[in-house]
Amino acid sequence: MEPEHKTETFDPDLIHAILKLVWTKKALERERNQGPENLNNEVEAATSKKNRPTSANSNALKLSCELLRTFVVGGGACCSNC
Template structure:
């Protein structure tokens, strides 16, 4: 596995943290702030603990994303080539996306 051809773990970790924080805010909005204040031992609650990922999980996530993007580009290129197009357009990606998501 070549490290030069994969996503940076810091980038993927930052994306994960952004998603985790948004979901935490959504949960707070749905539950209301009073529900968290009334909870006994709120500091140790699973809901309030910061979410993290270990280094191996981040490396694996980077590799999975690299494989996913590579496969998407290859499939879209095949469709574009069959249509005689020189560039991959958004419509090519739209056509391959349903099966790609089922395969992954």
């Protein structure tokens, strides 16, 4: 019995969502660690509902997605020397 061949699927929107989540968490972490005055205002920061948008250069995002796709589809080799 032959194994079924799955069509390759790669969703750049999913990768974008994952990267945006990481960028947002890192931005919030940096914001918390910027200085000692932020430690005194933890209660205010916790209750703040500010929207802190995180954006990325679209070309950088496309390149990241393509490199990730190549890595996944290629079996993990990042270059011909690996």
